[in-house]
Amino acid sequence: xxxxxxxxxxxxxxxxxxxxxxxxxxxxxxxxxxxxxxxxxxxxxxxxxxxxxxxxxxxxxxxxxxxxxxxxxxxxxxxxxxxxxxxxxxxxxxxxxxxxxxxxxxxxxxxxxxxxxxxxxxxxxxxxxxxxxxxxxxxxxxxxxxxxxxxxxxxxxxxxxxxxxxxxxxxxxxxxxxxxxxxxxxxxxxxxxxxxxxxxxxxxxxxxxxxxxxxxxxxxxxxxxxxxxxxxxxxxxxxxxxxxxxxxxxxxxxxxxxxxxxxxxxxxxxxxxxxxxxxxxxxxxxxxxxxxxxxxxxxxxxxxxxxxxxxxxxxxxxxxxx
Amino acid sequence: xxxxxxxxxxxxxxxxxxxxxxxxxxxxxxxxxxxxxxxxxxxxxxxxxxxxxxxxxxxxxxxxxxxxxxxxxxxxxxxxxxxxxxxxxxxxxxxxxxxxxxxxxxxxxxxxxxxxxxxxxxxxxxxxxxxxxxxxxxxxxxxxxxxxx
Numbered sequence: 135x136x137x138x139x140x141x142x143x144x145x146x147x148x149x150x151x152x153x154x155x156x157x158x159x160x161x162x163x164x165x166x167x168x169x170x171x172x173x174x175x176x177x178x179x180x181x182x183x184x185x186x187x188x189x190x191x192x193x194x195x196x197x198x199x200x201x202x203x204x205x206x207x208x209x210x211x212x213x214x215x216x217x218x219x220x221x222x223x224x225x226x227x228x229x230x231x232x233x234x235x236x237x238x239x240x241x242x243x244x245x246x247x248x249x250x251x252x253x254x255x256x257x258x259x260x261x262x263x264x265x266x267x268x269x270x271x272x273x274x275x276x277x278x279x280x281x282x283x284x285x286x287x288x289x290x291x292x293x294x295x296x297x298x299x300x301x302x303x304x305x306x307x308x309x310x311x312x313x314x315x316x317x318x319x320x321x322x323x324x325x326x327x328x329x330x331x332x333x334x335x336x337x338x339x340x341x342x343x344x345x346x347x348x349x350x351x352x353x354x355x356x357x358x359x360x361x362x363x364x365x366x367x368x369x370x371x372x373x374x375x376x377x378x379x380x381x382x383x384x385x386x387x388x389x390x391x392x393x394x395x396x397x398x399x400x401x402x403x404x405x406x407x408x409x410x411x412x413x414x415x416x417x418x419x420x421x422x423x424x425x426x427x428x429x430x431x432x433x434x435x436x437x438x439x440x441x442x443x444x445x446x447x448x449x450x451x452x453x454x455x456x
Numbered sequence: 457x458x459x460x461x462x463x464x465x466x467x468x469x470x471x472x473x474x475x476x477x478x479x480x481x482x483x484x485x486x487x488x489x490x491x492x493x494x495x496x497x498x499x500x501x502x503x504x505x506x507x508x509x510x511x512x513x514x515x516x517x518x519x520x521x522x523x524x525x526x527x528x529x530x531x532x533x534x535x536x537x538x539x540x541x542x543x544x545x546x547x548x549x550x551x552x553x554x555x556x557x558x559x560x561x562x563x564x565x566x567x568x569x570x571x572x573x574x575x576x577x578x579x580x581x582x583x584x585x586x587x588x589x590x591x592x593x594x595x596x597x598x599x600x601x602x603x604x605x
Contacts, residue, residue, distance in 0.1 A: 136513075183515075183519075184515070184518060184519055184522055185522060185573075185574055186518055186521075186522050186571050186572060186573045186574070186580070187515075187518070187564065187571065188564075188567075228488070238489060239488050239489020239490065240489070251551075251552075252515075252548050252549060252551065252552045253515070253548070259513070259516065260489070261488075261489030261490055261516065261519075261520065262509070262510075262516070263475065263489065264475045267510045268513075309512070310512035310513050310546040310549075311512060311513055311515075311546040311548045311549055312546075313546070313547070313548035315547040315548055316546050316547050316548055319512075319546065338547070341547045342547070
Protein backbone atom coordinates (compact mmCIF):
# COMPACT_ATOMS: atom_id res chain seq x y z
CA UNK A 135 0.00 0.00 0.00
CA UNK A 136 1.13 3.42 -0.81
CA UNK A 137 -0.68 6.69 -0.61
CA UNK A 138 -1.76 8.88 -3.48
CA UNK A 139 -3.05 12.43 -3.05
CA UNK A 140 -5.15 14.12 -5.72
CA UNK A 141 -5.64 17.86 -5.68
CA UNK A 142 -8.35 20.03 -7.18
CA UNK A 143 -7.50 20.85 -10.78
CA UNK A 144 -9.51 24.01 -11.39
CA UNK A 145 -7.65 26.79 -9.68
CA UNK A 146 -6.88 30.37 -10.56
CA UNK A 147 -3.19 29.72 -9.98
CA UNK A 148 -0.59 30.20 -12.68
CA UNK A 149 1.54 27.11 -13.47
CA UNK A 150 4.53 28.30 -11.42
CA UNK A 151 2.32 29.18 -8.44
CA UNK A 152 0.60 25.81 -8.67
CA UNK A 153 3.90 23.93 -8.77
CA UNK A 154 5.16 25.90 -5.76
CA UNK A 155 1.90 25.19 -3.91
CA UNK A 156 2.47 21.47 -4.44
CA UNK A 157 5.97 21.81 -2.97
CA UNK A 158 4.50 23.55 0.08
CA UNK A 159 2.04 20.69 0.46
CA UNK A 160 4.87 18.14 0.16
CA UNK A 161 6.73 20.03 2.89
CA UNK A 162 3.64 19.79 5.14
CA UNK A 163 3.28 16.08 4.45
CA UNK A 164 6.90 15.54 5.45
CA UNK A 165 6.31 17.57 8.62
CA UNK A 166 3.32 15.39 9.47
CA UNK A 167 5.23 12.19 8.75
CA UNK A 168 8.54 13.31 10.25
CA UNK A 169 8.62 10.57 12.91
CA UNK A 170 8.28 7.92 10.21
CA UNK A 171 9.73 9.23 6.95
CA UNK A 172 13.23 10.68 6.82
CA UNK A 173 13.96 12.54 3.55
CA UNK A 174 17.52 12.13 2.30
CA UNK A 175 17.74 13.54 -1.21
CA UNK A 176 15.76 15.35 -3.86
CA UNK A 177 15.78 14.46 -7.54
CA UNK A 178 14.34 16.85 -10.11
CA UNK A 179 13.24 15.21 -13.35
CA UNK A 180 12.06 16.65 -16.62
CA UNK A 181 9.31 14.92 -18.71
CA UNK A 182 9.16 11.69 -16.67
CA UNK A 183 10.60 10.37 -13.39
CA UNK A 184 12.88 7.75 -15.05
CA UNK A 185 15.36 7.71 -17.94
CA UNK A 186 13.75 4.60 -19.41
CA UNK A 187 10.43 6.46 -19.53
CA UNK A 188 12.09 9.29 -21.52
CA UNK A 189 12.78 11.36 -18.42
CA UNK A 190 15.89 13.45 -17.86
CA UNK A 191 17.48 13.95 -14.46
CA UNK A 192 17.92 17.69 -13.99
CA UNK A 193 19.55 17.65 -10.58
CA UNK A 194 20.08 15.50 -7.49
CA UNK A 195 20.78 17.14 -4.16
CA UNK A 196 21.40 15.39 -0.87
CA UNK A 197 19.95 16.69 2.37
CA UNK A 198 22.39 18.64 4.50
CA UNK A 199 22.19 17.59 8.15
CA UNK A 200 18.71 17.91 9.60
CA UNK A 201 17.70 20.77 7.29
CA UNK A 202 14.62 19.55 5.44
CA UNK A 203 13.88 23.02 4.07
CA UNK A 204 17.01 22.88 1.88
CA UNK A 205 15.43 20.15 -0.27
CA UNK A 206 12.28 22.19 -0.88
CA UNK A 207 14.37 25.32 -1.56
CA UNK A 208 16.37 23.39 -4.17
CA UNK A 209 13.16 22.34 -5.88
CA UNK A 210 11.85 25.93 -5.84
CA UNK A 211 15.14 27.12 -7.34
CA UNK A 212 14.79 24.57 -10.17
CA UNK A 213 11.24 25.78 -10.85
CA UNK A 214 12.31 29.41 -10.97
CA UNK A 215 15.31 28.71 -13.19
CA UNK A 216 13.26 26.70 -15.71
CA UNK A 217 9.92 28.51 -16.05
CA UNK A 218 9.39 27.03 -19.52
CA UNK A 219 9.49 23.52 -18.01
CA UNK A 220 7.24 24.03 -14.98
CA UNK A 221 4.51 21.72 -16.30
CA UNK A 222 6.92 18.89 -17.08
CA UNK A 223 8.99 18.84 -13.87
CA UNK A 224 8.67 15.99 -11.39
CA UNK A 225 10.27 16.10 -7.93
CA UNK A 226 11.18 12.92 -6.13
CA UNK A 227 12.12 13.05 -2.47
CA UNK A 228 13.96 9.87 -1.59
CA UNK A 229 14.28 8.77 1.98
CA UNK A 230 13.72 6.08 4.53
CA UNK A 231 10.50 4.86 6.14
CA UNK A 232 11.15 3.98 9.78
CA UNK A 233 8.39 1.91 11.36
CA UNK A 234 9.28 0.36 14.71
CA UNK A 235 12.64 -1.35 14.24
CA UNK A 236 12.33 -1.58 10.46
CA UNK A 237 14.01 0.84 8.09
CA UNK A 238 13.03 0.63 4.42
CA UNK A 239 13.90 2.89 1.48
CA UNK A 240 11.01 4.88 0.06
CA UNK A 241 9.96 8.04 -1.72
CA UNK A 242 7.53 10.92 -1.92
CA UNK A 243 7.00 12.05 -5.51
CA UNK A 244 5.36 15.24 -6.75
CA UNK A 245 4.19 14.30 -10.23
CA UNK A 246 3.94 16.59 -13.21
CA UNK A 247 0.74 17.23 -15.19
CA UNK A 248 1.32 14.28 -17.51
CA UNK A 249 2.00 11.64 -14.87
CA UNK A 250 -0.56 12.81 -12.28
CA UNK A 251 -3.31 11.06 -14.23
CA UNK A 252 -1.76 7.71 -13.26
CA UNK A 253 -0.08 8.35 -9.91
CA UNK A 254 -1.91 11.38 -8.50
CA UNK A 255 -0.34 14.74 -7.62
CA UNK A 256 1.67 13.31 -4.74
CA UNK A 257 2.56 9.68 -4.23
CA UNK A 258 4.49 7.88 -1.51
CA UNK A 259 5.50 4.28 -1.00
CA UNK A 260 8.45 2.08 -0.08
CA UNK A 261 10.80 0.27 -2.42
CA UNK A 262 9.58 -3.31 -1.88
CA UNK A 263 11.79 -5.73 0.02
CA UNK A 264 11.57 -9.47 0.71
CA UNK A 265 9.68 -8.82 3.97
CA UNK A 266 7.55 -5.87 2.91
CA UNK A 267 5.83 -5.75 -0.46
CA UNK A 268 4.57 -2.22 0.16
CA UNK A 269 3.95 0.44 2.79
CA UNK A 270 0.85 -1.39 4.09
CA UNK A 271 2.72 -4.50 5.16
CA UNK A 272 5.37 -2.31 6.80
CA UNK A 273 2.86 -0.08 8.61
CA UNK A 274 0.93 -3.12 9.87
CA UNK A 275 3.92 -4.13 11.99
CA UNK A 276 3.32 -1.22 14.38
CA UNK A 277 -0.16 -0.39 15.70
CA UNK A 278 0.72 3.16 16.73
CA UNK A 279 2.24 3.89 13.33
CA UNK A 280 -0.80 2.42 11.59
CA UNK A 281 -3.14 4.69 13.53
CA UNK A 282 -1.00 7.76 12.96
CA UNK A 283 -0.22 7.12 9.29
CA UNK A 284 -3.61 5.90 8.13
CA UNK A 285 -6.56 6.92 10.34
CA UNK A 286 -5.11 10.13 11.78
CA UNK A 287 -3.47 11.23 8.54
CA UNK A 288 -6.68 10.88 6.54
CA UNK A 289 -8.76 12.62 9.17
CA UNK A 290 -6.37 15.38 10.23
CA UNK A 291 -4.12 16.25 7.33
CA UNK A 292 -6.76 17.68 4.96
CA UNK A 293 -8.04 19.97 7.75
CA UNK A 294 -4.48 21.19 8.44
CA UNK A 295 -4.08 22.29 4.83
CA UNK A 296 -7.68 23.40 4.29
CA UNK A 297 -6.67 26.99 3.57
CA UNK A 298 -4.13 25.99 0.93
CA UNK A 299 -4.84 26.15 -2.79
CA UNK A 300 -5.12 23.78 -4.58
CA UNK A 301 -7.21 21.84 -2.07
CA UNK A 302 -6.87 18.15 -1.32
CA UNK A 303 -9.65 16.30 -3.16
CA UNK A 304 -8.82 12.70 -2.36
CA UNK A 305 -6.24 10.68 -0.43
CA UNK A 306 -6.09 7.03 -1.36
CA UNK A 307 -4.35 4.39 0.74
CA UNK A 308 -4.23 1.11 -1.07
CA UNK A 309 -2.32 -1.70 -2.71
CA UNK A 310 -0.26 -1.11 -5.83
CA UNK A 311 -1.41 2.11 -7.44
CA UNK A 312 -4.62 3.20 -5.70
CA UNK A 313 -6.76 5.48 -7.85
CA UNK A 314 -10.34 6.42 -8.67
CA UNK A 315 -10.53 3.44 -11.05
CA UNK A 316 -9.04 1.00 -8.52
CA UNK A 317 -11.52 1.35 -5.64
CA UNK A 318 -11.29 -2.37 -4.96
CA UNK A 319 -7.59 -2.06 -4.06
CA UNK A 320 -8.16 0.53 -1.31
CA UNK A 321 -7.56 0.12 2.39
CA UNK A 322 -8.64 3.62 3.43
CA UNK A 323 -9.62 6.81 1.67
CA UNK A 324 -10.38 10.49 2.25
CA UNK A 325 -12.89 12.34 0.06
CA UNK A 326 -13.53 16.07 0.18
CA UNK A 327 -17.20 15.40 -0.59
CA UNK A 328 -19.52 12.61 0.50
CA UNK A 329 -20.64 11.69 -3.04
CA UNK A 330 -17.12 11.12 -4.34
CA UNK A 331 -16.95 7.50 -3.19
CA UNK A 332 -19.95 6.38 -5.22
CA UNK A 333 -18.57 8.38 -8.15
CA UNK A 334 -15.29 6.43 -7.87
CA UNK A 335 -17.28 3.17 -7.80
CA UNK A 336 -18.91 4.29 -11.04
CA UNK A 337 -15.52 5.06 -12.65
CA UNK A 338 -14.14 1.69 -11.47
CA UNK A 339 -17.13 -0.30 -12.76
CA UNK A 340 -16.88 1.38 -16.16
CA UNK A 341 -13.20 0.53 -16.35
CA UNK A 342 -13.69 -3.03 -15.07
CA UNK A 343 -16.70 -3.96 -17.20
CA UNK A 344 -15.57 -2.42 -20.46
CA UNK A 345 -17.36 -0.91 -23.47
CA UNK A 346 -20.93 -2.12 -22.86
CA UNK A 347 -21.27 -0.42 -19.48
CA UNK A 348 -19.29 2.59 -20.69
CA UNK A 349 -21.72 3.04 -23.58
CA UNK A 350 -24.71 2.80 -21.24
CA UNK A 351 -23.41 5.71 -19.20
CA UNK A 352 -22.00 7.70 -22.12
CA UNK A 353 -24.88 10.22 -22.40
CA UNK A 354 -24.79 11.00 -18.67
CA UNK A 355 -22.39 13.01 -16.55
CA UNK A 356 -21.17 11.26 -13.37
CA UNK A 357 -22.53 14.12 -11.24
CA UNK A 358 -25.99 13.64 -12.77
CA UNK A 359 -26.00 9.92 -11.92
CA UNK A 360 -24.62 10.36 -8.41
CA UNK A 361 -26.97 13.22 -7.55
CA UNK A 362 -29.83 11.14 -8.95
CA UNK A 363 -28.88 8.29 -6.64
CA UNK A 364 -28.75 10.66 -3.67
CA UNK A 365 -32.33 11.70 -4.33
CA UNK A 366 -33.52 8.12 -4.06
CA UNK A 367 -35.17 7.75 -0.64
CA UNK A 368 -33.15 5.55 1.71
CA UNK A 369 -30.19 5.30 -0.71
CA UNK A 370 -27.82 6.67 1.92
CA UNK A 371 -29.14 4.22 4.50
CA UNK A 372 -28.67 1.39 2.02
CA UNK A 373 -25.10 2.48 1.30
CA UNK A 374 -24.31 2.83 5.01
CA UNK A 375 -25.65 -0.70 5.49
CA UNK A 376 -23.25 -1.98 2.83
CA UNK A 377 -20.31 -0.16 4.45
CA UNK A 378 -20.91 -1.79 7.83
CA UNK A 379 -21.65 -5.17 6.22
CA UNK A 380 -18.18 -5.09 4.64
CA UNK A 381 -16.44 -3.71 7.77
CA UNK A 382 -15.70 -0.31 6.32
CA UNK A 383 -16.07 2.46 8.89
CA UNK A 384 -17.17 5.96 7.87
CA UNK A 385 -16.52 9.37 9.40
CA UNK A 386 -18.19 12.46 8.03
CA UNK A 387 -17.21 15.98 9.00
CA UNK A 388 -18.02 17.90 5.83
CA UNK A 389 -15.68 15.53 4.03
CA UNK A 390 -15.67 11.74 4.32
CA UNK A 391 -13.12 9.14 5.33
CA UNK A 392 -13.58 5.41 4.91
CA UNK A 393 -11.37 2.87 6.61
CA UNK A 394 -11.46 -0.89 6.04
CA UNK A 395 -10.87 -3.42 8.78
CA UNK A 396 -10.13 -6.33 6.48
CA UNK A 397 -7.69 -6.57 3.57
CA UNK A 398 -10.48 -7.37 1.10
CA UNK A 399 -13.21 -5.16 2.57
CA UNK A 400 -13.13 -2.59 -0.21
CA UNK A 401 -13.07 -5.33 -2.84
CA UNK A 402 -16.19 -7.07 -1.52
CA UNK A 403 -17.87 -3.70 -0.89
CA UNK A 404 -17.11 -2.54 -4.43
CA UNK A 405 -18.30 -5.85 -5.93
CA UNK A 406 -21.65 -5.49 -4.18
CA UNK A 407 -22.09 -1.81 -5.12
CA UNK A 408 -21.16 -2.63 -8.70
CA UNK A 409 -23.49 -5.64 -8.94
CA UNK A 410 -26.43 -4.28 -6.94
CA UNK A 411 -26.46 -0.60 -7.92
CA UNK A 412 -24.31 0.37 -10.86
CA UNK A 413 -24.86 -2.50 -13.29
CA UNK A 414 -28.68 -2.55 -12.80
CA UNK A 415 -28.61 1.23 -13.28
CA UNK A 416 -26.70 0.80 -16.53
CA UNK A 417 -29.28 -1.72 -17.74
CA UNK A 418 -32.22 0.49 -16.75
CA UNK A 419 -31.06 3.78 -18.22
CA UNK A 420 -31.83 4.62 -21.85
CA UNK A 421 -28.48 4.14 -23.59
CA UNK A 422 -26.89 6.27 -26.29
CA UNK A 423 -28.74 4.56 -29.16
CA UNK A 424 -32.12 4.88 -27.43
CA UNK A 425 -31.55 8.58 -26.82
CA UNK A 426 -30.38 9.12 -30.41
CA UNK A 427 -33.54 7.32 -31.61
CA UNK A 428 -35.69 9.70 -29.58
CA UNK A 429 -33.82 12.66 -31.02
CA UNK A 430 -34.38 11.28 -34.52
CA UNK A 431 -38.10 10.67 -33.94
CA UNK A 432 -38.59 14.14 -32.46
CA UNK A 433 -36.76 15.74 -35.36
CA UNK A 434 -38.59 13.71 -37.99
CA UNK A 435 -41.95 14.72 -36.47
CA UNK A 436 -40.91 18.33 -36.25
CA UNK A 437 -39.37 18.49 -39.73
CA UNK A 438 -42.31 16.58 -41.32
CA UNK A 439 -44.79 18.94 -39.69
CA UNK A 440 -42.70 21.89 -40.86
CA UNK A 441 -42.50 20.47 -44.39
CA UNK A 442 -46.29 20.06 -44.48
CA UNK A 443 -46.73 23.62 -43.26
CA UNK A 444 -44.27 24.89 -45.86
CA UNK A 445 -46.05 22.90 -48.60
CA UNK A 446 -49.44 24.32 -47.51
CA UNK A 447 -48.07 27.87 -47.46
CA UNK A 448 -46.57 27.50 -50.94
CA UNK A 449 -49.91 26.24 -52.34
CA UNK A 450 -51.76 29.15 -50.73
CA UNK A 451 -49.22 31.62 -52.15
CA UNK A 452 -49.62 30.16 -55.66
CA UNK A 453 -53.48 30.37 -55.41
CA UNK A 454 -53.22 34.00 -54.28
CA UNK A 455 -50.89 34.83 -57.19
CA UNK A 456 -53.27 33.32 -59.77
CA UNK B 457 11.40 -15.23 -0.11
CA UNK B 458 13.43 -15.15 -3.33
CA UNK B 459 13.13 -18.57 -4.94
CA UNK B 460 15.74 -18.08 -7.63
CA UNK B 461 15.60 -16.42 -11.02
CA UNK B 462 12.79 -17.44 -13.34
CA UNK B 463 14.15 -20.21 -15.64
CA UNK B 464 13.59 -18.19 -18.80
CA UNK B 465 16.20 -20.16 -20.74
CA UNK B 466 16.46 -23.25 -18.53
CA UNK B 467 18.12 -23.38 -15.14
CA UNK B 468 20.49 -20.44 -14.56
CA UNK B 469 24.21 -21.30 -14.43
CA UNK B 470 25.08 -18.37 -12.19
CA UNK B 471 22.63 -16.71 -9.84
CA UNK B 472 22.71 -13.79 -7.41
CA UNK B 473 19.93 -13.11 -4.91
CA UNK B 474 19.98 -9.31 -4.79
CA UNK B 475 17.85 -9.25 -1.66
CA UNK B 476 20.87 -10.64 0.15
CA UNK B 477 23.09 -7.71 1.25
CA UNK B 478 26.27 -9.81 0.96
CA UNK B 479 25.52 -10.69 -2.66
CA UNK B 480 24.75 -7.04 -3.40
CA UNK B 481 28.10 -6.11 -1.86
CA UNK B 482 29.85 -8.67 -4.10
CA UNK B 483 28.38 -6.97 -7.16
CA UNK B 484 28.78 -3.41 -5.88
CA UNK B 485 25.06 -2.63 -5.65
CA UNK B 486 23.95 -0.06 -3.09
CA UNK B 487 21.50 -0.77 -0.26
CA UNK B 488 19.09 2.09 -0.99
CA UNK B 489 16.13 -0.18 -1.79
CA UNK B 490 16.29 0.54 -5.52
CA UNK B 491 17.58 -2.87 -6.54
CA UNK B 492 15.99 -5.78 -8.40
CA UNK B 493 15.44 -9.28 -7.02
CA UNK B 494 17.84 -11.37 -9.06
CA UNK B 495 20.78 -11.32 -11.48
CA UNK B 496 21.66 -14.49 -13.35
CA UNK B 497 23.41 -16.06 -16.32
CA UNK B 498 21.97 -18.69 -18.67
CA UNK B 499 23.75 -21.15 -20.93
CA UNK B 500 22.68 -19.17 -24.03
CA UNK B 501 24.89 -16.26 -22.80
CA UNK B 502 21.98 -14.18 -21.52
CA UNK B 503 22.71 -12.09 -18.42
CA UNK B 504 19.33 -11.33 -16.91
CA UNK B 505 18.17 -8.86 -14.24
CA UNK B 506 14.79 -9.80 -12.82
CA UNK B 507 12.26 -7.96 -10.68
CA UNK B 508 9.20 -9.66 -9.20
CA UNK B 509 6.16 -7.72 -8.16
CA UNK B 510 3.40 -8.93 -5.90
CA UNK B 511 1.73 -5.55 -5.65
CA UNK B 512 0.94 -3.99 -9.01
CA UNK B 513 3.38 -1.14 -9.49
CA UNK B 514 5.25 -1.40 -12.74
CA UNK B 515 6.85 2.06 -12.50
CA UNK B 516 8.64 1.04 -9.30
CA UNK B 517 9.68 -2.25 -10.92
CA UNK B 518 11.21 -0.38 -13.88
CA UNK B 519 12.94 2.01 -11.48
CA UNK B 520 14.48 -0.92 -9.58
CA UNK B 521 15.66 -2.51 -12.84
CA UNK B 522 17.06 0.76 -14.16
CA UNK B 523 18.99 1.46 -10.97
CA UNK B 524 20.36 -2.12 -10.75
CA UNK B 525 21.41 -2.24 -14.40
CA UNK B 526 23.14 1.13 -14.17
CA UNK B 527 25.16 -0.04 -11.16
CA UNK B 528 26.01 -3.44 -12.66
CA UNK B 529 27.21 -1.91 -15.94
CA UNK B 530 29.22 0.72 -14.06
CA UNK B 531 31.04 -2.08 -12.21
CA UNK B 532 31.80 -3.88 -15.47
CA UNK B 533 29.19 -6.64 -15.17
CA UNK B 534 27.28 -7.74 -18.22
CA UNK B 535 23.51 -7.33 -18.62
CA UNK B 536 21.70 -8.40 -21.81
CA UNK B 537 18.08 -8.70 -20.72
CA UNK B 538 15.67 -7.38 -18.10
CA UNK B 539 12.39 -8.91 -17.05
CA UNK B 540 9.50 -8.07 -14.71
CA UNK B 541 7.43 -10.94 -13.39
CA UNK B 542 4.16 -9.72 -11.93
CA UNK B 543 0.55 -10.57 -11.07
CA UNK B 544 -1.19 -7.92 -13.16
CA UNK B 545 -1.31 -4.17 -13.80
CA UNK B 546 -3.46 -1.87 -11.74
CA UNK B 547 -6.19 -0.30 -13.89
CA UNK B 548 -4.52 3.12 -13.66
CA UNK B 549 -1.26 1.68 -15.02
CA UNK B 550 -3.12 -0.27 -17.72
CA UNK B 551 -4.01 3.07 -19.26
CA UNK B 552 -0.37 4.09 -19.43
CA UNK B 553 1.53 0.87 -20.08
CA UNK B 554 0.94 -1.91 -22.57
CA UNK B 555 2.56 -5.31 -22.92
CA UNK B 556 2.83 -6.66 -26.46
CA UNK B 557 1.36 -10.17 -26.31
CA UNK B 558 3.95 -11.62 -28.73
CA UNK B 559 7.24 -9.97 -27.84
CA UNK B 560 6.24 -9.30 -24.18
CA UNK B 561 7.92 -5.92 -24.50
CA UNK B 562 6.38 -3.29 -22.25
CA UNK B 563 5.49 -0.01 -23.92
CA UNK B 564 4.25 3.42 -23.07
CA UNK B 565 0.79 3.29 -24.66
CA UNK B 566 0.70 6.90 -25.87
CA UNK B 567 4.02 6.67 -27.70
CA UNK B 568 3.73 3.02 -28.74
CA UNK B 569 7.43 2.84 -27.98
CA UNK B 570 9.20 0.00 -26.18
CA UNK B 571 10.72 0.83 -22.82
CA UNK B 572 14.48 0.35 -22.86
CA UNK B 573 17.10 0.70 -20.19
CA UNK B 574 20.25 2.51 -21.30
CA UNK B 575 23.07 0.11 -22.17
CA UNK B 576 20.84 -2.86 -23.05
CA UNK B 577 19.64 -3.63 -26.57
CA UNK B 578 16.62 -5.68 -25.53
CA UNK B 579 13.52 -3.79 -24.31
CA UNK B 580 12.13 -4.53 -20.83
CA UNK B 581 9.99 -7.70 -20.87
CA UNK B 582 6.96 -8.40 -18.69
CA UNK B 583 5.58 -11.87 -17.93
CA UNK B 584 2.45 -12.49 -15.90
CA UNK B 585 2.12 -15.14 -13.18
CA UNK B 586 -1.22 -16.36 -14.52
CA UNK B 587 0.31 -17.04 -17.93
CA UNK B 588 3.84 -17.81 -16.91
CA UNK B 589 4.54 -21.02 -18.86
CA UNK B 590 2.99 -19.60 -22.01
CA UNK B 591 4.85 -16.29 -21.69
CA UNK B 592 8.19 -18.02 -21.07
CA UNK B 593 7.63 -20.33 -24.04
CA UNK B 594 7.11 -17.21 -26.19
CA UNK B 595 10.39 -15.73 -24.99
CA UNK B 596 12.24 -18.99 -25.72
CA UNK B 597 10.67 -19.56 -29.11
CA UNK B 598 10.67 -16.01 -30.40
CA UNK B 599 13.99 -14.48 -29.39
CA UNK B 600 13.76 -12.39 -32.59
CA UNK B 601 10.79 -10.58 -31.09
CA UNK B 602 13.19 -9.00 -28.61
CA UNK B 603 14.57 -6.80 -31.30
CA UNK B 604 11.28 -5.30 -32.47
CA UNK B 605 10.45 -1.55 -32.40
